[in-house]
Amino acid sequence: MTMSQPSPSKTPMTAEGPPAVGSALQALRQSQQLSLDELSRRAGVSKSMLSQIERNLANPTVAVLWRLANALGVSLTDFLAQGTAAPQAPAITVVPPHATPALKSPDTRCELRILGPIDMAGRFEWYELSIQPGGVLASEPHEAGTQEHLSVLTGSMTVRSGGDEKKLKHGDTARYGADVAHAIGNPGKSVATALLVVVHPGT
Structure with missing residues (x-):
């Protein structure tokens, strides 16, 4: 639910399941030439927390993910989709x-x-x-x-x-x-x- 979407939540993204939140955050931040300090100010999330998220040392709550997505100008779903591959789709796609x-x-x-x-x-x-x-x-x-x-x-x-x-x-x-x-x-x-x-x- 783009939930301002259903709101709060912790997103325990497992290592084997997409997406990699840390690398997605880092890629989006760097593509917009934002420093950790600047993104911290925009999103209202501490610089240390941002660093931990980018290094996959912390599981951000949905509220934090929403603040980051809004600060970066992307939807939560697009944020979570960053870095995932887009191979040519087969006739039937099964998602385990x-x-x-x-x-x-x-x-x-x-x-x-x-x-x-x-x-x-x-x-x-x-x-x-x-x-x-x-x-x-x-x-x-x-x-x-x-x-x-x-x-x-x-x-x-x-x-x-x-x-x-x-x-x-x-x-x-x-x-x-x-x-x-x-x-x-x-x-x-x-x-x-x-x-x-x-x-x-x-x-």
Whole structure:
């Protein structure tokens, strides 16, 4: 979800799965001829943290990744896509689980697996969302006209968009504006999973 997109999260990108956040950050920073000091000022992230991220010594939270992406003028998905190869696509492309980027909230209660292809980022995106009991994935407003579609696969969830809130059970789909503050929560006692689709204006 380009989530100002679903917001917080720690992104435990595994070594074998794309993308390499550290090298991506360094490549983007150097291509814009930015020093660590300048990027630190723009993003509000300490110089020492930036250095650790570039050397893959620290796992940045989604909030930090968003600040860096905004400071560099790229979307989060484009940021995560930096440095990945673009080979000629075969007739059928299979992405194994370990190669699917995943974002986790700081409390680890929410996880988003990015299922959509990089070249559709900013237009049409979809995710597999898992929320532990009591977890809440809160997001700031996206660009005007953005819509989200949430289909609950297991468990139950609540959706809040603006001043409205609905409870969803297994099989329900909620469609709502994502250009206002919105949140998805799990009020149940077991893990809840859903398919989350984000449709940007003009799509």
